[in-house]
Amino acid sequence: MQGLKRFYYNVPFSDELVLEGEVFNHLKNVLRCSAGEEIILYNDVNIARYRIDSLNKRRISAHFIEEKKQINPDYMLHVYLAVMKNRYMDNIIHKLGEIGITKLIPVYTENSTATVNNNTYLRYNDLLIKGALQAELDFLPALEKTVEIHQINPECDTNLLFAARRAEIKIPVVTSKSVSLFLGPEGGFAEKEIKFLSEKGFSIVSPLSSVLKAETAAVVFTGMVKILMENASV
Structure with missing residues (x-):
């Protein structure tokens, strides 16, 4: 096929x-x-x-x-994506589908600048599926309903929070095929959000010394983790 x-x-x-x-x-x-x-x-x-x-x-x-x-992938790659402006979200979501994430959860954070209504949700789902089809995947990723940041409850073994210039950890060590990422938002995370996510089991990583735009970071870091997962020996 x-x-x-x-x-x-x-x-x-x-x-x-x-x-x-x-x-x-x-x-x-x-x-x-x-x-x-x-x-x-x-x-x-x-x-x-x-x-x-x-x-x-x-x-x-x-x-x-x-x-x-459709297959059940032999990995879990869940992405918590802070809600951003639609012109950023649309491109990010399509690319995440291409990369091969298994679940996307949009999240409202303190710096979120948009809302997700039913029509927006349907558009996100369409873009996520089209990304997966572009990559010729044998499964379709799932899109969850949008949640507030305090409602998240990660299901994966390894949980990573990408934040610029926040941590000494550069390239995360990924030995599991069950990983969740938290990405975004524009303007970064509030201190209380960093604290909350750390308490939820997220490890803070800062792979680059430079500061990327949120829409660039989302694609770059998700792709990096997917590569690490594919090369992980479990």
Whole structure:
């Protein structure tokens, strides 16, 4: 299934499938797909390969070729992401999906500058899924509802808080495949938040001597931890 165009289309897969809406528009008007081409579709449980039979002005008809269940990754990478301005959040979330996080939890902190309503949540979920599809992952990451910082309760074995010029620890030692990260926000964390997260079991790490923008740091540090996890011997 490698190399084929991938889309999220959350319907039960059947022998014959009609594609409409956003997926239809993207296939027909953006990618200019034609009959005979194969595509990969994801729903919330499975991944299926279909071949396009016909296209008209409103829909695409395709027939089923093969199907497999989404995998349960052999790692947990949870990201607590401080809520920032939408123009930053959208790019970060798409990139986190590409990197291969398994769960995203948006968090309100003292320096959060935006709110997450239902439409925003749906957009975040769409971006997270599209990032995972871009990376051809065999699973879809989960998006949790937004919480206040005092409500978080990390589930992973290793918990890391990235904060500029806050700690002597540079590159974290990652020997576990169960890691949670806390990233952001613009303007940094308040002292009471640092104290609270430390009490919750987060180790403070400062990998760089320079200060990165929050949206840059989120992608750089998550990617770094994912690489360390993939090379961890557990």
